[in-house]
Amino acid sequence: MVGSLPSVMERFGLVGLPNAGKSSLYNALTGGGALAAPYAFATKDPNIGVAKVPDDRLDRIGVMSKTKSLIHASVQVVDIGGLVEGASKGEGLGNKFLANIREVDAIVLVLRAFEDDDVPGPSDPLEHLRVVEIELALADLETVEKRLNQATRQAKLDKTAAGELEALQAAYDALSQGLPLYRAGLKEEWSETLKPYFLLTNRSVLAVVNVGENELDKIPDVEKIVRDEFSTAGANVEVIGMCVQLEAEAATIVDPVERAEMLEGFGLGEGALFRMVRSAYHLLGLRTYFTTGEKETRAWTFYAGSSAPECAGRIHTDFQRGFIKAEVIHWDELLEIGAWNKAKDVGKIRIEGKEYHPEDGDVMEFRFNV
Ligand SMILES: Nc1nc2c(ncn2[C@@H]2O[C@H](COP(=O)(O)OP(=O)(O)OP(=O)(O)O)[C@@H](O)[C@H]2O)c(=O)[nH]1
Ligand SMILES: [Mg+2]
Numbered sequence: 131m132v133g134s135l136p137s138v139m140e141r142f143g144l145v146g147l148p149n150a151g152k153s154s155l156y157n158a159l160t161g162g163g164a165l166a167a168p169y170a171f172a173t174k175d176p177n178i179g180v181a182k183v184p185d186d187r188l189d190r191i192g193v194m195s196k197t198k199s200l201i202h203a204s205v206q207v208v209d210i211g212g213l214v215e216g217a218s219k220g221e222g223l224g225n226k227f228l229a230n231i232r233e234v235d236a237i238v239l240v241l242r243a244f245e246d247d248d249v250p251g252p253s254d255p256l257e258h259l260r261v262v263e264i265e266l267a268l269a270d271l272e273t274v275e276k277r278l279n280q281a282t283r284q285a286k287l288d289k290t291a292a293g294e295l296e297a298l299q300a301a302y303d304a305l306s307q308g309l310p311l312y313r314a315g316l317k318e319e320w321s322e323t324l325k326p327y328f329l330l331t332n333r334s335v336l337a338v339v340n341v342g343e344n345e346l347d348k349i350p351d352v353e354k355i356v357r358d359e360f361s362t363a364g365a366n367v368e369v370i371g372m373c374v375q376l377e378a379e380a381a382t383i384v385d386p387v388e389r390a391e392m393l394e395g396f397g398l399g400e401g402a403l404f405r406m407v408r409s410a411y412h413l414l415g416l417r418t419y420f421t422t423g424e425k426e427t428r429a430w431t432f433y434a435g436s437s438a439p440e441c442a443g444r445i446h447t448d449f450q451r452g453f454i455k456a457e458v459i460h461w462d463e464l465l466e467i468g469a470w471n472k473a474k475d476v477g478k479i480r481i482e483g484k485e486y487h488p489e490d491g492d493v494m495e496f497r498f499n500v
Contacts, residue, residue, distance in 0.1 A: 139180070140414045140431075141206035142336075143234030145266075147258050148212030148222075149251040150242040151340040151374040153177070156209035158378035158403055164209050168249040171223060176230050177209040183411050183418075184404045187461050187491060188429045191420055194465055197427040203418055205411055205431075208234050215261050218268035228269050228330065236334040236413045237312075238406075243352050244342035244373070255339050255356050263310050263331075270329045271305040277327060278302055297323040301332075310335075313365030334413045338406060339371045346373060346396060368409055372402035417490040420461060421445070422470065438486040442496045452500035456482045461491045470495075 144152040148170030156164050160179030165172050183203040192200045210230045214222035231237065239262060241255035252258065278298045285291040297320035304314035310331035311321070324332050339356050341349050349371040360367040376393075380401055383389040393401045411431075418429045419441055432441045443450030458480045459473055467473045470493075488494065 139204065139206045140235050140416060141178075141208055141233075142236040142238055142410045142414060143176075143208040143210050143231055144240050145210055145231060145237050146212065146240035146262060147242065147251060148172070148214065149249050150212070150240040150258060151244070152212070152240045153209050154374045154378050155240060155338065155340070156207055158374065158381040159207050159407065161381065162209075168246075170214070170250070171212055173209055173211045174223065176211070179207050179209075180204045181207045181407050183407055183429070185408075185418065185429055187418075188420060188427065190465055191422050191461060191493065192427040194468060195422045195424060195427050195470070197422065197424060199426045201426060201428040203411070203416075203429040203431045205407070205414065205416070210234075213262060213265055215265065217265045218272070231266075231330050232328045234333075236336070236410065237330075238410060239335060239337045240374075241337060241339045241356065243339050243371075244345070244375075246342070255352065256359055259337075259356065259359060264308055266330045267305045267308050267310050270311065270331050271302070273327055273329060274298055274301045274305055293319075294323055296320070301329070305331075309363060313360060313363045313367065315364050334415075335367055336406070336409055336413050337367055337369045338374075339369060340374045341371050343373050343376050346376075346398070349373075368413075370402055370406050370409065372406070373398075377401055377403050417488075419488050419491070420493045421495065422493060432488065434490075435487060437484065438482055438488055438494075438496075439484055441488050441494070442498065445496070448500045449496050449498050452498040453484060454497040454499055456486060456488075457495040457497070458482050458486070458488070458492050460489065461493050464493050 144156055146152055153164040153166040153173050156162060156177055159181040162179040164177040211223045211227050213227055217224055217227055241258040242253055243255045245253045281291055281295045281298050285295045300316055300320055301311055301324055304311060312331050312335045321332055337356055339352050341352055353369050353371040357369045376396060380389050380392050415434050416431050417434050421428050430444045432444055438456045439450045439453035442453050459478055464473055473479050
């Protein structure tokens with residue numbers, strides 16, 4: 131969606147079978163205290179928290195400006211209760227569960243691959259995927275079926291309803307084969323037409339495969355198995371393998387150097403959490419611009435495709451209303467020059483007007499008048 135931004139943060143929801151590791155992942159992302167326990171439906175009501183979006187560019191601009199305060203972009207994470215076979219017919223947490231999913235903007239499927247005798251449930255990620263997708267698709271099928279009947283009647287009276295009928299028919303065909311819409315290859319305009327129905331599977335998806343702590347070397351293989359499964363229907367779904375337990379333990383280490391050492395010790399590089407949050411952020415259609423100064427250096431979130439005044443409005447509505455112009459330079463060029471004022475002196479700060487569409491990584495200052 132391009133246009134005015136909602137006052138609430140964009141949110142993604144963690145969806146999967148019981149004991150997949152959703153609450154553990156939520157805790158790792160938000161530092162939150164959600165109950166993670168080895169029994170089904172440990173989570174009943176959703177936990178909602180905020181995850182910081184790590185950004186190396188922000189850190190570097192902050193150092194350049196000798197800034198006192200560094201503020202990251204953030205997104206909301208919702209930890210949803212586990213789903214079981216039959217959820218679309220009311221089994222387990224049933225409808226409550228489905229309602230919670232309707233409220234998120236993008237879905238992160240958490241698929242379990244770890245084995246642990248103390249934690250019940252299957253450890254085959256494809257089995258997790260199969261059950262989750264069938265239930266989501268069945269729930270959507272029910273909605274679409276009702277709408278399709280209405281739209282068929284309506285289309286006979288009103289020719290303008292034909293487009294909607296076509297979109298619903300395409301959705302019906304995919305869903306009745308058990309195929310979620312995010313991997314049905316629907317035309318962009320059909321997905322748009324279907325938006326008002328708040329279908330569960332008509333939204334972006336990312337998959338996390340939770341691999342056991344003693345099988346870290348298998349991460350690439352497991353990722354590939356799940357990725358291949360998605361691509362059978364021609365869908366391009368990003369798949370990130372990680373050991374949620376280890377990532378969660380690392381996340382509790384406050385000192386960044388110690389944390390990096392622990393992850394490095396397991397051969398996990400910077401860890402997969404960072405990569406996951408960045409992916410989720412992009413999946414939500416979000417981009418970042420920066421403001422910088424001695425007092426504060428900050429990452430601001432905007433929707434891909436927004437105009438400069440809309441981006442300014444992220445800081446304050448006055449900035450949008452009274453927008454005059456933006457002073458802009460891309461982050462890497464600014465770093466190379468070494469200071470905002472110097473960049474200005476050498477004529478590298480561009481002046482952009484209302485029609486400008488900021489790019490991810492722009493550093494900006496706004497001029498406004500109210
Ligand atoms: N061995 C091992 N255990 C894990 C891992 N990730 C999670 N667990 C354990 O698995 C159990 C279930 O994890 P949760 O995070 O509560 O799972 P959930 O998906 O939130 O489960 P529900 O809320 O019941 O749907 C807990 O006891 C976790 O400690 C892992 O990578 N390895
Ligand atoms: Mg849970």
